Every structure is written in structure tokens, then in C-alpha cells.
Amino acid sequence: MNLLEINHMKKGFDGLEVLQDISLTVQEGEVVSVIGPSGSGKSTLLRCATMLEKMEDGDLTYLGEKAAWSDGAGSCIYAPKSDLKRIQRHFGLVFQNFNLFPHYSVWKNIIDAPIHVGKVSKEEAQERAAKLLLQLGLEDKKDAYPCQLSGGQQQRVSIARALALQPKILFFDEPTSALDPELTGEVLKVIRQLAQEKMTMIIVTHEMQFARELSDRIIFMEQGRIQQQGTPDEIFASGNGRVREFIGKY
């Protein structure tokens, strides 16, 4: 089944066309990496897909439920708020700079949304949080506050926070770009672990080696378009000069 379907997505910022015509489907269990030069629209794609940004035209569908659709005249209609609220539960997003809630402990960062947004019972939320902390190697950080953690630990907490809502699909926007090089490994390890568990993920990353070994599919973006997509082998052996040049830099 297609968990995510994007058709002809367009987005601009005051005259600048940032996403030109993006179409993309993601199936259950797939790991898709998005690579491409800075400014090519990778973050904007994720922000439109997670509805932090409104696209101008196109269709956005999660698990067959339409979040937004083109009106056929160059505009886009979003579903009513109540529908969007439900559809939003299908996905989670991990930010480059974590955006943890600094006034909440690690534990509260993880259990608060399930209880107050997901309407999960307190016991259930705590059970999930305990499991996630164990799984992500954070069991001794339960009562710490984000400011007391390293960047790598903070990013792992933010992944736990997203997972606690049990999304069907998880987006990552350069999850290791804000980290010191020696801390990227622990975060990549967690993402690898999720891939083994068949979590559906879309990962914007500059970690080429990581994308190559982990992804089912790699998407190369440039100037607001998907220039090429394919298996890691296809992309890394690409005949497209732009792709080769980009990959060659890493």
C-alpha cells in the first residue's frame, strides 16, 4: 500500500519557485533518502509533506486519505481541520536542530503528546516511553532536561518523542547535520535500527555512505525538481552528470 502519495506538488516563496513539480510515492516499509545540493528544496518538500508549509498546487495523500488536492486551476484545497488532525497522526518529523521542549524532562517530552494529543492512557504512554528509552539507549536519561544532554542524545530523544505517537511514516530533515562528527554515529545507528524494524522513513541527508547502505531508494533533487530516483546502486552508478558531480563531492 502507498503510505504517502505526492502528485505535482508546487511551492514558491515570493516569486521564487522552490518546488516545481514533485511527484513521489512511498510504500509501507520503504526507506527513501533525499539528497541534493543546499537550496534544492529538500526541506521545503518535507515541510509541505508534513503540512508545516502549505503547498500551492498538487495532491497530498496519506494511506489513501486526501490531505490536500489540486483544484485543477493551479490552486490547492486542504481537507477540513478535523480531517487534517486525523491524517497528521500518520506521520512524524525529526528536525535538524531537535526542537525538544526545554522545560520538559526527557520523560515528559516523550509521554506528553501521546497523553494530551493522542488520547493514549497514561499507563500506555509510560509503557511506550520506557520501551523507547531502552531501545534508544537513554534509560538513564529519563529525568534529565534537554540542556543536560549532548546533541546526539537530544536527537535520540526527539526521535523517541516522534515514535511515541506511533506514526506510520517518519520524516527526518538532516538529523545529524547539527551534530559534532563524533556524535552522528549514535543517531545513524538508531535510524538503522528503525530500518531493520521496517519503519517507513524519508530521510534528507548528506551522509552518502549511510544513504547508500540503508535506503531502498534514493532521490536526487536539484532546483526544486526530482532529477533522478532509483536504487542506491542506480544512483551511485548514475550516468547523469549532475548526480555524479554531487556524489563525487562526498
Added chain:
Amino acid sequence: MDLFKLIGQLGSGMVISVEIFVLTLLFSLPLGLVISFGRMSKNTLLRSITKVYISLMRGTPLMLQLMVVYFGPYYLFGIKISASYRFTAVIVGFALNYAAYFAEIYRSGIQSMPVGQYEAAKVLGYSRMQTFFKIILPQVVKRILPPVTNEVITLVKDTSLAFVIAVSEMFTTAKAVAAAQTTMVPFIVAAVFYYIFNFAVAAFMEYLEKKLEYYK
């Protein structure tokens, strides 16, 4: 002269000063938040009105505003002013004035919040209300504590302005006693009172700041 008797005489004035202080904060802190929402509203009219309001309140003397609130109903509408309205007028005047200052403090605090906090909350599914009251406001409170402390300490001293419409707060009483007994002592007692009051307020605010130091 008996110091205890003097303090007894000044006592009711002290109570009124404290009442003005407490009631002003009680009304102006929430009102300031509401005004700051108007000031940041998408609605241009609302934004302009609150902007003018804040600028008037900060740009004219509080003493004058107290007189307007007290005498206004008579001069504008011919309503007869009763003596019991005095205290109400003081509280209304103080609350309206301090709300304007607090509104600007709230606004700067709210606008200093990183947009990432809103985005994280939105993606996690928090409603706008939840986002504001659970995620944003607690962090804003921590950020604005120092400027709020400044205002609160100013308020302690400002309570003496109630004398302009003859509300017998501490300072009014001290003046009366001093004149009757031709002595400076009541003023010294008044000074000590304000100093201790402020000292207690500052200590309390410091305690709050300490309590919020558990995160950065």
C-alpha cells in the same frame, strides 16, 4: 514619641498600599497578556488600537491617569462620584497602566521564542491553545522574569501615587502624621516600610528565578 503608636497609626496606610500592590498585579498581569495578543494580532485595527493604548499609557504620567479614571465619570457623563469609588479608581487606573507595560514585556518574550518550538508542537498534533499554554507561555515566563521584576519593584513605589485622589495609603498617612506632630520620623518609618516591602518582593522574584533555573 512612641514608635509603636506611630506604626499603629501608619498601619492602615500600609495595608492599603499592600492591597493596591496585590490587586494591581492580580488584574494587570492577565490583562497585559490579553493586550499583547491584540498588539500581535493579524487584525490591523486591533493592532493599531492596542498600539495607541500602550503608547498613551506609557507616554503620560500615571498620576494623571488616576485623576482621569477618578474624575472622568463626572466630567464626561455627569455621574456623581462617591467616596467609595476612590479605591476602585486607584485599582482601575493602576491595572490599566501596568497592563500596558506588561503587554510589551509579554510581546517581546513571545516574539523571542524560536519558531521551532511552534513547529515541533504542531507536528506532534498539539492544538494552538495547548501549544501556547503548555509549550510557549512557561518558557516566556522564564524569559521575562527580569523585566517583570523591574516593573513590580517600580509598582511598590508607585503605590504612593494613590494620594492624588486622596486614598490614604502609607505615604498619605505619613504626611498627615508628620504635619500634625512636626516631625520627620513618620517619613523615616515610611521609607523603611517601602524598603522592606521591596526587599521582600525582590527576594520572592529571585526565588522564582532560582526555581526556573532547572532548564535553559
